[in-house]
Amino acid sequence: xxxxxxxxxxxxxxxxxxxxxxxxxxxxxxxxxxxxxxxxxxxxxxxxxxxxxxxxxxxxxxxxxxxxxxxxxxxxxxxxxxxxxxxxxxxxxxxxxxxxxxxxxxxxxxxxxxxxxxxxxxxxxxxxxxxxxxxxxxxxxxxxxxxxxxxxxxxxxxxxxxxxxxxxxxxxxxxxxxxxxxxxxxxxxxxxxxxxxxxxxxxxxxxxxxxxxxxxxxxxxxxxxxxxxxxxxxxxxxxxxxxxxxxxxxxxxxxxxxxxxxxxxxxxxxxxx
Amino acid sequence: xxxxxxxxxxxxxxxxxxxxxxxxxxxxxxxxxxxxxxxxxxxxxxxxxxxxxxxxxxxxxxxxxxxxxxxxxxxxxxxxxxxxxxxxxxxxxxxxxxxxxxxxxxxxxxxxxxxxxxxxxxxxxxxxxxxxxxxxxxxxxxxxxxxxxxxxxxxxxxxxxxxxxxxxxxxxxxxxxxxxxxxxxxxxxxxxxxxxxxxxxxxxxxxxxxxxxxxxxxxxxxxxxxxxxxxxxxxxxxxxxxxxxxxxxxxxxxxxxxxxxxxxxxxxxxxxxxxxxxxxxxxxxxxxxxxxxxxxxxxxxxxxxxxxxxxxxxxxxxxxxxxxxxxxxxxxxxxxxxxxxxxxxxxxxxxxxxxxxxxxxxxxxxxxxxxxxxxxxxxxxxxxxxxxxxxxxxxxxxxxxxxxxxxxxxxxxxxxxxxxxxxxxxxxxxxxxxxxxxxxxxxxxxxxxxxxxxxxxxxxxxxxxxxxxxxxxxxxxxxxxxxxxxxxxxxx
Numbered sequence: 001x002x003x004x005x006x007x008x009x010x011x012x013x014x015x016x017x018x019x020x021x022x023x024x025x026x027x028x029x030x031x032x033x034x035x036x037x038x039x040x041x042x043x044x045x046x047x048x049x050x051x052x053x054x055x056x057x058x059x060x061x062x063x064x065x066x067x068x069x070x071x072x073x074x075x076x077x078x079x080x081x082x083x084x085x086x087x088x089x090x091x092x093x094x095x096x097x098x099x100x101x102x103x104x105x106x107x108x109x110x111x112x113x114x115x116x117x118x119x120x121x122x123x124x125x126x127x128x129x130x131x132x133x134x135x136x137x138x139x140x141x142x143x144x145x146x147x148x149x150x151x152x153x154x155x156x157x158x159x160x161x162x163x164x165x166x167x168x169x170x171x172x173x174x175x176x177x178x179x180x181x182x183x184x185x186x187x188x189x190x191x192x193x194x195x196x197x198x199x200x201x202x203x204x205x206x207x208x209x210x211x212x213x214x215x216x217x218x219x220x221x222x223x224x225x226x227x228x229x230x231x232x233x234x235x236x237x238x239x240x241x242x243x244x245x246x247x248x249x250x251x252x253x254x255x256x257x258x259x260x261x262x263x264x265x266x267x268x269x270x271x272x273x
Numbered sequence: 274x275x276x277x278x279x280x281x282x283x284x285x286x287x288x289x290x291x292x293x294x295x296x297x298x299x300x301x302x303x304x305x306x307x308x309x310x311x312x313x314x315x316x317x318x319x320x321x322x323x324x325x326x327x328x329x330x331x332x333x334x335x336x337x338x339x340x341x342x343x344x345x346x347x348x349x350x351x352x353x354x355x356x357x358x359x360x361x362x363x364x365x366x367x368x369x370x371x372x373x374x375x376x377x378x379x380x381x382x383x384x385x386x387x388x389x390x391x392x393x394x395x396x397x398x399x400x401x402x403x404x405x406x407x408x409x410x411x412x413x414x415x416x417x418x419x420x421x422x423x424x425x426x427x428x429x430x431x432x433x434x435x436x437x438x439x440x441x442x443x444x445x446x447x448x449x450x451x452x453x454x455x456x457x458x459x460x461x462x463x464x465x466x467x468x469x470x471x472x473x474x475x476x477x478x479x480x481x482x483x484x485x486x487x488x489x490x491x492x493x494x495x496x497x498x499x500x501x502x503x504x505x506x507x508x509x510x511x512x513x514x515x516x517x518x519x520x521x522x523x524x525x526x527x528x529x530x531x532x533x534x535x536x537x538x539x540x541x542x543x544x545x546x547x548x549x550x551x552x553x554x555x556x557x558x559x560x561x562x563x564x565x566x567x568x569x570x571x572x573x574x575x576x577x578x579x580x581x582x583x584x585x586x587x588x589x590x591x592x593x594x595x596x597x598x599x600x601x602x603x604x605x606x607x608x609x610x611x612x613x614x615x616x617x618x619x620x621x622x623x624x625x626x627x628x629x630x631x632x633x634x635x636x637x638x639x640x641x642x643x644x645x646x647x648x649x650x651x652x653x654x655x656x657x658x659x660x661x662x663x664x665x666x667x668x669x670x671x672x673x674x675x676x677x678x679x680x681x682x683x684x685x686x687x688x689x690x691x692x693x694x695x696x697x698x699x700x701x702x703x704x705x706x707x708x709x710x711x712x713x714x715x716x717x718x719x720x721x722x723x724x725x726x727x728x729x730x731x732x733x734x735x736x737x738x739x740x741x742x743x744x745x746x747x748x749x750x751x752x753x754x755x756x757x758x759x760x761x762x763x764x765x
Contacts, residue, residue, distance in 0.1 A: 035636040037568040055568055216632050216647050229493045230512040
């Protein structure tokens, strides 16, 4: 089996990101809850690998812990999209052309029609900014993505002969969807899931950047960027490193998704777009 | 067609060069907050005064850059021997911007309007002791007080005491019509307020033809606007971390002065968790002021131990009374029986002193075992939840009004400090005209609120302004909330 280069690259980037985040649950180089003002704005050194921020916190440790926020928010949000979006897509596909199909898909269009950030701002403005509300806001916009992908792929499988034979054998729509359709579109969902995951990280960073994500003092990559932007001219490391981290995490997951797609079925390439 | 191209080139060159040759006589002032309206007699927002004070509106007396009070629309005044009757002689030949004449009836109207029961004036306390305002003749007005008040002339200098034209008072919020050296031109909501020179100004002529106040809330955008020359000055510049950079740049002047802004950790004294003075004292001892000044303000600011400006002659330094002592703080907490599991809400308005200061305080409180739940609020939410709703435990805000220790006498003010002893002091202060006695009372008042640990007293906000180095005449300090442009001009 030959692994595509994008898969290898994406796999290792994602793995590094995952491992560092898991390590941060048990150990970080420096405590980030206690501020040490005297130690602020230090350049990168052996003691502080990426330097310290305006409160004297170790940037490397903050990025590590910030990974927890990104990872958990994106993971839960994507799961929310999967859990709600995939069944909706399957129902739509099995009842294609019916009123229910129309209602589900037009409902999806409706969510798609709203700019996601505006809705996220609305949600956090009404319920107050918190990690949970960020998850909900990001999660809601994952539902139509998964519903569409599922429906599109499922419909093409519904037309295949083995589905017809399953029908003749007396299986109902529910069982066919579950036993024959779902396993056949799983690879697509995995690919879409990893891409949505990377978008979730980006969205969490965006919400935190505008102050609607996790609240201080919990570190977050997006807020690290926001806090450091006025200092970029004299302490670029404050903004640079969280920025690079976001890029690498998002790039890694995208490459992983792309690579997985190539790996599983090269012929699927056109169907995913 | 052949001639078109050179013509266009010439035209464009002229267009490009012309601003360079024109003598600069306009100024763009940057402000972080946009005023909600332009009537200083009807709202508390500092941003209102920062646009209109001394520029559009004038009062009987006025603050000068050094904090002194000088005659404004009142040319001179006499005070009766018992200190009760103030007779003001008004400036003559003064016209409002709409052409109406200014006279004693306008003064009577404006002051009565401000002290009226239904008035929305944010500083009604300034007018509390007035018994009557009488017109002697069109240029003399007599104000009678019920008790002598040594600070009365100073009270009249506030932006809340400016003189309005009765004909246009109702539209003052959107179309200010004053007697000042600038006329209101237009207000592009969300962007800027423009003023133009009032050619019929009664006083000393000003140098500027035009002035704009541009509202830029984002510190990064403020930095960029200054660097790009979109604004000429930012008198209260919101990103202290970049001041060192401006200092090193010969194109800019960094103007560091003092403000009347006592930055405090406002404490809800009626909150179940904070009504015990020992808990408030513990919080005070848990705070390391210098760390906050360094971390939030990059070193700009003077630590304070009470609600009083350090540059005021009556100030007493009480910082030692609430020095940084985490051990003492811990023992006070266990004495009060809350040594474990005290969680307080900390609601922070947008300015960086609050947001950054809040994170530092949260960390310092954690050291002594107090958990805080930080919530970042926009100003509207802050006013609603904290200032009006009193739904908070702790918040950080700078009180920028001059000599505002009197707010502690109001038990329904948002920190809900209810002390008869303090109110007695304030009443005594209002009756006292002897300067030495007044000073003594003010010092006692400072001590009292420090002894009661009403709030955590952090630091006096520095006025960190940045201006084009060719712009002269801006105020260094902020004796009142104002951007007085009457003395501003461009040097060559």
